[in-house]
Amino acid sequence: MMSPAAGASPELRAVLFDMDGTLTDSERLWTIALDRVAAHYGGALRPETREAMVGQDMWATIGLMHRELGVDGTPEATARMLTDHTLQIFHDGLPFKDGAGELLAAVKAAGLRTALVTATYRNLVEVALDTLGHRTFDVIVCGDEVSRNKPDPEPYLRALELLGLPAQDCLVVEDSPTGSRSASLAGIGVLVVPSEIPVPEAPGLVFAETLVGIDVDRLDQIHSTLLGARV
Structure with a gap:
C-alpha cells in the first residue's frame, strides 16, 4: 500500500490483535x-x-x-x-473465537501488517501459535517482554516501534477494559469485541458483538471513523 498524499487521511496499514478472549477462547x-x-x-x-x-x-x-x-x-x-x-x-487445543480465524486470514490477504500484543508470557504464546500460526504475525509483544503491562500503553507502543508505524496508521482489536485502555493510551483506535466482562464506552472505541462478518472493508471504515472523531 502506498503512503497517503499530503493532507489525506492516513490509511489503515496494520491491525494489532490481543490474544486471550479476542482471537482465542483462552x-x-x-x-x-x-x-x-x-x-x-x-x-x-x-x-x-x-x-x-x-x-x-x-x-x-x-x-x-x-x-x-x-x-x-x-x-x-x-x-x-x-x-x-x-x-x-x-x-490440548486452543479454540479460535468465532470469526477470528477468518479475519486474520483476510487481513493477511489484504497485505496489512499484523501484530499480536498480549499480556500472556512468551512460553505460553509459543504454544498458542500452534493454533494461530507461527507466521501469522509480523510482530509479537508478550507480557514478559515489557516492563509495564496492560493497561499501561507500553505493550502497544512497543508494537508500533517494531512495526515502524505511527498510531494513526493502525487499528487494535481488543476484548477487555484493560487492553482497550492500553491501546487508547498509546493513541491507537480500538475495535472492542467484549468477551468475559463489559467494556465501558469511551472516546477512541468502536464496539461489535462478534468478529463474525468483520472484514477488511469494515476495519477500514472503523479506522476512518475513529480518525474523523479526533478532528
Missing part, C-alpha cells in the same frame, strides 16, 4: 487453570475476583489470587503451578 481455559491452582490452595475464586483478572498479566493475577485465598506461598511457586496447568491445557 480466557475460558485460563479459568480452568486458575480453578485448579485455587483448589490446590484449598479454596475457590469469587466471580468478581476472576473478573478482575481478565486482561491482567500473570503477576497481577497471582497477587489477586493470593489476597483472595490468603496464600502464604511465594508468587514464583504459584506462577510455576499456573504455567504448568495452562501449558497442559493449551497443548
Whole structure:
C-alpha cells in the first residue's frame, strides 16, 4: 500500500490483535487453570475476583489470587503451578473465537501488517501459535517482554516501534477494559469485541458483538471513523 498524499487521511496499514478472549477462547481455559491452582490452595475464586483478572498479566493475577485465598506461598511457586496447568491445557487445543480465524486470514490477504500484543508470557504464546500460526504475525509483544503491562500503553507502543508505524496508521482489536485502555493510551483506535466482562464506552472505541462478518472493508471504515472523531 502506498503512503497517503499530503493532507489525506492516513490509511489503515496494520491491525494489532490481543490474544486471550479476542482471537482465542483462552480466557475460558485460563479459568480452568486458575480453578485448579485455587483448589490446590484449598479454596475457590469469587466471580468478581476472576473478573478482575481478565486482561491482567500473570503477576497481577497471582497477587489477586493470593489476597483472595490468603496464600502464604511465594508468587514464583504459584506462577510455576499456573504455567504448568495452562501449558497442559493449551497443548490440548486452543479454540479460535468465532470469526477470528477468518479475519486474520483476510487481513493477511489484504497485505496489512499484523501484530499480536498480549499480556500472556512468551512460553505460553509459543504454544498458542500452534493454533494461530507461527507466521501469522509480523510482530509479537508478550507480557514478559515489557516492563509495564496492560493497561499501561507500553505493550502497544512497543508494537508500533517494531512495526515502524505511527498510531494513526493502525487499528487494535481488543476484548477487555484493560487492553482497550492500553491501546487508547498509546493513541491507537480500538475495535472492542467484549468477551468475559463489559467494556465501558469511551472516546477512541468502536464496539461489535462478534468478529463474525468483520472484514477488511469494515476495519477500514472503523479506522476512518475513529480518525474523523479526533478532528
